[in-house]
Amino acid sequence: MHKDMILRLTKYYRILHKLKTLGLERVFANNLGDAVGVNAAVVRKDFSLLNIMGQKRGGYEIENLITDLDKILGKDKPQRAVIVGCGRIGSALMRYSGFAVDGIHIAAGFDINPAVCEDQHCPIPIYPMDELERFIQEEQIRVGIITVPEQASTEIFNRLRAVGIRGFLNFTPIELKVSRPAGTGAPIIIHNVNIALELEHIFYELNITENSEITAQLYGS
Amino acid sequence: MHKDMILRLTKYYRILHKLKTLGLERVFANNLGDAVGVNAAVVRKDFSLLNIMGQKRGGYEIENLITDLDKILGKDKPQRAVIVGCGRIGSALMRYSGFAVDGIHIAAGFDINPAVCEDQHCPIPIYPMDELERFIQEEQIRVGIITVPEQASTEIFNRLRAVGIRGFLNFTPIELKVSRPAGTGAPIIIHNVNIALELEHIFYELNITENSEITAQLYGS
DNA sequence: CCGAATACGTGAAAGTTATCACATAAATAC
DNA sequence: GTATTTATGTGATAACTTTCACGTATTCGG
Known part of the structure; x- marks a missing residue:
């Protein structure tokens, strides 16, 4: 397609x-x-x-x-997601007002650190990690946003997959992917957002426009 | 290419x-x-x-x-950028540790709100908006990260362009773009990161795999 | 009611990117 | 030293996307 x-x-x-x-x-x-x-x-x-x-x-x-x-686009159905990992980025996303206008609702956040669960005037509840599975199953959530530290990413990914999450927005620098070839079972949708990668990309492009050697190599000798 | x-x-x-x-x-x-x-x-x-x-x-x-x-990739030169708009997302990016490992250094943040400039233990300085031009010129910054509210995006974009910024990472939902056709003058590199768009994309893909009507339409009747 | 203008709908052409397949060079085994 | 294995290098091929261009339906003017 x-x-x-x-x-x-x-x-x-x-x-x-x-x-x-x-x-x-x-x-x-x-x-x-x-x-x-x-x-x-x-x-x-x-x-x-x-x-x-x-x-x-x-x-x-x-x-x-x-x-x-x-x-x-599926806007006739509710578009709900959970955020796993309420650190800097996760918290920022939870309070991001842009989702609402697009019909997206963040149902809850999860974090290992109970301190962030006590968060001040945050309109979205933050639960400890051991409530993850229960909540997702009860609320029938199908999309998860992963904003945990890099080393926890695959573990969280697997937990979410096991409990039925099929759409992933991954902010960790680890490129998540499904091992088995497409077409087997329910498809898993993964989008990796890598901000550092985007910045590197920009620096590269700026660099190439100034560096005629490399430019010549790429755009035809 | x-x-x-x-x-x-x-x-x-x-x-x-x-x-x-x-x-x-x-x-x-x-x-x-x-x-x-x-x-x-x-x-x-x-x-x-x-x-x-x-x-x-x-x-x-x-x-x-x-x-x-x-x-x-241009890693032999310093890769420095400024962040304009130190709200939720901007602040999160300023404290993001992932940039350093990729050789990217956030030189400073800028915000209209002086309150955030008094920020606690943030290692990166935050200056008021009227110092934007001076700082960028003195420090010869060429990449800017735009994390201001939607309505301010094009104004900031133009200010940054005027002062010599040529690479942009834009987090506002407004799709920034250069009007004049490519090839005229120094090229401007713009990357738009639209998180809500990514989420919508995921919901759409999930939707389509379950909705055989649409699937049939797209993947061949 | 007829002709001119407009903007859609879509098959075909052009351009781009990914994949294949095989020749080639280097290391290893015997 | 020769045969075999391995993984690169790249021209050719295939798949995919975008762009072009023209037929077609509709509206507007007179």
Whole structure:
């Protein structure tokens, strides 16, 4: 499947909501293309593949488009997740207000350190680690955010998998992955967010644009 | 150019350091491929394109490989960045210990709120916003991490650009981008990290594997 | 009611990236 | 010293994505 298409869909979705609040009713492939940074043909093709049809001249109706994307993106169901590891990053995510606007709800946080469980005015409960399995099963959570220290990552990953978590957002520098080949059993979705890696990437790109030796090597001698 | 190659290089680089600390001296394309999750041929081709040669049977010498990647990834120069916006996420990043091991140094943080500037035992100084330009110019910083609220993102982006920042790591949900076409003047590198988007992506993928209607639409009727 | 303009829908072409497969060199075994 | 094994190096191939380009339906003007 078109790997980046899902990402584009979520971006369209956001733009559409913003356009809607501005009072617009229709949107053209060119508008969405500009906003997301892709060619208009990509937008049309994306929708075409999803059997989303516009009007031959009037573009796409924002309201309908949002409804369709709601269904495709799974927004009609509750989108709940837990955060495991309430250190710096975990705590910051728990208090991040951006999730709510996207319909994502952090159901709870977990940490080995009971001190953080006593947290001041945090609206989301933080439980000790031994309640992890019970909570996830009772609440039927399927997505987990891993913000534990590096050395604990695979252990937490396995615990979460064992209790039915199937979607992972991993902030540890360890690249989590499933060993068995895709297609066997229920699929596991893992996204690794590695901030240091992103920064390195940026430094590299800056470096390459200034270093003609390397540039020559890469962009054709 | 091979878009994902840079990302792979940084991943190789990490693995290599870990293998080195374990006492290994050589590594095979298959090792790196397994660790990074790609085919061994990709690894060989990556190195081949960079004119990095191994031994015909003995694999690659880790020490040499690291040295080569050091140069290619720009690790021989100091990798310094500033953080603009010291809220939840910004503060968490400032105290993140993972940067140091990758040779990245956060030179300073900036915030409109003087209160956070009085921060307790934070090893990195936090300055008020009006010192932004002076500091960046004096210290010759070229990479900025934007962790301000959404509505301030483009303003900060422009200020940073004006003062010579050329690499951006953007954590606001606004997708920053340069208007003028690539190739004009010094290139600007922007990486957008959108955590909510990543989560949405996961929910979508989980959804699609359970929703046969949509699956059928996408994976061939 | 007809022609011009517009923007979608989509098959085909172009471009890009990953995979395969085999020649090649080095080390090991006998 | 020769045969065998191993893992690289790379041209060719395959798979995938994006872009192009043109047919088509719809709206608007007169």
